[in-house]
Amino acid sequence: MATASATPADRFDAVPARAQVSLWSDAWRRLRRNRLAAVSAFYLAFVFAVAIISLVWTPYSTSHLGVVTPYGGPSGAHPLGGDQYGRDILSRLMEGARTSMTVGVGTQIVVLAVGITVGLLAGYFRGWFDTVVTLVINIFYGIPDLLVALILVFLIGQGSLGTIIFAIAVTRWMDMARLVRGQTLSIREREFVEAAKASGAKPRKIIFGHILPNALGPIIVQATIGVPSAILFEAFMSFLGLGIQPPTASWGSMAADGVNAIRISPHIVLAPSLALMITLMAFNFLGDGLRDALDPRQRR
Amino acid sequence: MLTRGTLTYIGQRLVLIAFTVLAVSSIVFLGIHRLPGDALFSERLRGQAYQLLLHHYGLDQPLLVQYQRFLGAMLHGDLGESLVNRGVKITPLVIRELSVSAEVGVVALFFTIVIGIILGTIAAMRQNSWLDYLLSSVSVVGYSMPNFVIASFLILFFAIWLGNVTGGSFQYELNWDGTYGTPGEIWLPAFALGFPYASFVARLTRASMLEVIRQDYIRTARAKGLTEQIVIIRHALRNSLIPVITILGPLVIGIITGGVVIENIFNIPGLGKEFAQSILSRDYNVVIGVFTMYAAMVGVANLLVDLAYTVIDPRIRY
Numbered sequence: 144m145a146t147a148s149a150t151p152a153d154r155f156d157a158v159p160a161r162a163q164v165s166l167w168s169d170a171w172r173r174l175r176r177n178r179l180a181a182v183s184a185f186y187l188a189f190v191f192a193v194a195i196i197s198l199v200w201t202p203y204s205t206s207h208l209g210v211v212t213p214y215g216g217p218s219g220a221h222p223l224g225g226d227q228y229g230r231d232i233l234s235r236l237m238e239g240a241r242t243s244m245t246v247g248v249g250t251q252i253v254v255l256a257v258g259i260t261v262g263l264l265a266g267y268f269r270g271w272f273d274t275v276v277t278l279v280i281n282i283f284y285g286i287p288d289l290l291v292a293l294i295l296v297f298l299i300g301q302g303s304l305g306t307i308i309f310a311i312a313v314t315r316w317m318d319m320a321r322l323v324r325g326q327t328l329s330i331r332e333r334e335f336v337e338a339a340k341a342s343g344a345k346p347r348k349i350i351f352g353h354i355l356p357n358a359l360g361p362i363i364v365q366a367t368i369g370v371p372s373a374i375l376f377e378a379f380m381s382f383l384g385l386g387i388q389p390p391t392a393s394w395g396s397m398a399a400d401g402v403n404a405i406r407i408s409p410h411i412v413l414a415p416s417l418a419l420m421i422t423l424m425a426f427n428f429l430g431d432g433l434r435d436a437l438d439p440r441q442r443r
Numbered sequence: 444m445l446t447r448g449t450l451t452y453i454g455q456r457l458v459l460i461a462f463t464v465l466a467v468s469s470i471v472f473l474g475i476h477r478l479p480g481d482a483l484f485s486e487r488l489r490g491q492a493y494q495l496l497l498h499h500y501g502l503d504q505p506l507l508v509q510y511q512r513f514l515g516a517m518l519h520g521d522l523g524e525s526l527v528n529r530g531v532k533i534t535p536l537v538i539r540e541l542s543v544s545a546e547v548g549v550v551a552l553f554f555t556i557v558i559g560i561i562l563g564t565i566a567a568m569r570q571n572s573w574l575d576y577l578l579s580s581v582s583v584v585g586y587s588m589p590n591f592v593i594a595s596f597l598i599l600f601f602a603i604w605l606g607n608v609t610g611g612s613f614q615y616e617l618n619w620d621g622t623y624g625t626p627g628e629i630w631l632p633a634f635a636l637g638f639p640y641a642s643f644v645a646r647l648t649r650a651s652m653l654e655v656i657r658q659d660y661i662r663t664a665r666a667k668g669l670t671e672q673i674v675i676i677r678h679a680l681r682n683s684l685i686p687v688i689t690i691l692g693p694l695v696i697g698i699i700t701g702g703v704v705i706e707n708i709f710n711i712p713g714l715g716k717e718f719a720q721s722i723l724s725r726d727y728n729v730v731i732g733v734f735t736m737y738a739a740m741v742g743v744a745n746l747l748v749d750l751a752y753t754v755i756d757p758r759i760r761y
Binding site for chain 2: 172285286287288290293294297298368375378379382383384385395398399401402405406409412413416419420423424427428
């Protein structure tokens with residue numbers, strides 16, 4: 144068995160060393176192993192691809208009336224049938240994917256920009272700015288976000304994509320700001336920040352070189368979870384007729400059209416509803432998977 | 444329960460709510476009235492009739508005077524008159540609609556909490572069984588589903604499919620007859636409204652129940668020979684509800700906002716339907732009135748939730 148010369152150090156060396164991997168490639172490996180998250184990521188890539196393809200090609204025009212028999216059910220030429228004006232539902236579903244993805248990602252870009260900046264500044268410098276930010280965040284948590292977004296779109300004037308992204312971002316930035324602030328507060332007390340300060344690094348270098356990279360994991364998870372909530376908001380607004388204006392297709396407004404015709408042709412409501420539901424689920428699964436992958440200690 | 448401290452706390456909160464309501468309605472008022480006066484009417488009127496109409500609504504005054512009048516009227520509980528349906532007073536209208544929305548909301552909240560707690564407890568009791576996996580998957584689907592999607596599925600099933608299958612003898616009638624819903628009318632919209640949040644409550648209950656039933660006092664309760672039912676219902680459930688209580692606030696706000704969509708699908712004459720309708724018909728005065736009512740409703744709902752904490756968990760005091 145063990146020879147007499149074996150010291151603890153020898154035995155330690157005998158264990159094959161794990162190949163050096165960075166946090167990110169480690170997380171990537173864990174994410175790929177999570178089958179549900181992998182399938183979701185694959186599906187979402189597909190939806191993104193469809194959204195981009197719809198820019199240049201859809202099977203039929205998305206706005207021309209009477210391409211199909213109005214209220215016509217699924218057929219060979221029109222796999223998802225036609226809506227109440229005789230527009231091809233598959234084509235509009237593709238355009239709706241574009242609307243959803245634009246709003247979802249667009250909102251998160253604004254939220255990331257505002258939330259990270261505000262959170263870093265409040266968490267790092269604290270003082271009066273932090274007090275004000277915390278107060279504003281708490282006020283925003285007490286108000287019904289959907290109603291505020293609706294009234295904002297109304298006050299700005301009816302919904303272009305930009306208006307809607309702005310309105311949703313106004314009601315959604317504080318989740319990100321609160322997260323980044325909390326992360327900053329804890330990271331700024333760690334030894335490596337102390338060391339950086341002692342070696343004379345300027346605040347800008349410390350914030351962007353040390354604090355932000357270490358907070359990236361939770362930020363990515365939060366951004367992923369934020370996308371479906373923005374998509375849901377847009378769908379709600381368009382469902383009420385107060386979001387994206389016709390003729391641009393949105394899954395929300397398509398579902399609203401379908402609800403009105405639910406007795407005669409249920410296929411009109413089913414297509415956008417299922418698309419929306421599966422997409423939201425995929426984002427939620429991917430978000431859960433990312434959280435498990437990036438922060439293995441915090442298993443649910 | 445109502446100590447002096449609690450009463451003072453309620454008083455302070457009510458003052459705060461009043462200020463919030465005033466601030467919210469002022470913001471919406473000023474936001475709308477930066478538009479020129481004639482943008483406020485949908486018809487194109489000319490000449491004297493138009494001037495008379497402007498004068499009737501006080502829109503011929505400078506903005507500051509309009510705002511003063513608005514504030515003065517609001518302090519007397521008067522939200523003015525509808526721009527579309529002339530002569531209709533907004534205050535009684537929105538109060539009636541508020542009570543309709545509250546009716547649906549309370550039933551939905553009841554569904555959410557009761558269904559959520561029951562499903563969560565069952566899942567925890569049968570941890571890692573097929574039933575647990577089934578309930579967990581249903582709850583993921585549940586909170587990924589927008590409530591209008593749930594509502595459409597429910598309508599397809601209960602109002603259309605069930606009617607076709609049974610020849611119309613068991614069928615949900617989609618039409619909401621009176622102002623208020625009867626039990627037969629209200630359950631479906633309330634269920635659609637509450638279901639996504641019920642899945643959320645179920646997840647929370649399951650997690651905290653699993654934590655609680657591993658604690659010593661539960662072992663003690665079992666050891667002294669209590670039946671499993673009493674251990675769970677009387678001892679474990681109470682403590683496992685504490686995390687559920689903490690999300691009661693967001694839950695209530697979610698149900699209030701979700702109501703806007705549900706009321707429009709089921710044609711319920713509540714505040715949410717009026718909110719969407721008034722924006723679409725550009726009835727600016729009603730928009731201000733409805734939004735003011737929402738601010739008040741959310742303020743009071745948050746206060747009630749905070750007071751409910753003290754009843755459920757006596758360790759919390761104000």
